[in-house]
Amino acid sequence: xxxxxxxxxxxGRPWPVAQPFVEGHQGSCLCGQCLTTALNAFVTNDVEPIxxxxxxxxxxxxxxxxxxxxxxxxxxxxxxxxxxxxxxxTQAKRTLERDPESGWKRPVANT
Ligand SMILES: [Zn+2]
Ligand SMILES: [Zn+2]
Numbered sequence: 001x002x003x004x005x006x007x008x009x010x011x012g013r014p015w016p017v018a019q020p021f022v023e024g025h026q027g028s029c030l031c032g033q034c035l036t037t038a039l040n041a042f043v044t045n046d047v048e049p050i051x052x053x054x055x056x057x058x059x060x061x062x063x064x065x066x067x068x069x070x071x072x073x074x075x076x077x078x079x080x081x082x083x084x085x086x087x088x089x090t091q092a093k094r095t096l097e098r099d100p101e102s103g104w105k106r107p108v109a110n111t
Contacts, residue, residue, distance in 0.1 A: 004016060006021065006023075006027075006029050007029065007072070007074055008021070008029050008030060008031040008034055008072075009024075009028045009029055009030065009056050009071065009072075009075060009079070009082050010030055010031070010034035010037075010038075010056075010069060010071075010072070010082050010084070011031060011033065011034050011072060012072025012073065012074050012075070013031060015029070015031075018031035018032070018033065018034075019031070019032065019102070019103075020032040020096050020099065020102035020103065020104045022035065022057075022092040022095050022096060024056065024057030024058060024059075024088065025057065025058060025059050026059065028056050028057050028059075030057060030084060030088075030092055032096060032102065032103075032104040035084075035089060035092050035093065035096065035104070036104075036106075036107050037067075038067040038084050038089045039089055039093060039106065039107050040107050041067040042065070042067065042086055042089065043107070045065075046067075047065040047066060047067045047068075048065060048066050048067070048068050048083065049065055050063055050064060050065065053066075053068075053081070053083065054083075055083055055084055055085040055088055056079070056082040056083055056084060057084050057085070057088040057092070058085060058087070058088050060085070062085040062086075062087070064085065064086055065085075065086060066083040066084060066085045066086070067083060067084050067089065068081050068082065068083035068084075069081070069082060069083075070082075093106055
């Protein structure tokens, strides 16, 4: 697999363009920009209330809000909506913050 083969599951941009990147289960990926959008959505409550659907990152159905968007065109046909639960977004935030090379900064509203 080349870096170009990794696409953000949420915006569809390839890894080299969409750095930094966090990997979930089964090759699902979330880029820093989408993570920022997700974190802001949790702050403004612009998220799905309680959905019984699986989080794209952890593949678990959480009994709590999740940020979701329509999947980019390159996604597998069975994935029409992609979502990230709060625990996953928190974990992704920690992962990127621990990596000084990621250059990622948490959204101001999310401190
Ligand atoms: Zn993205
Ligand atoms: Zn999750």
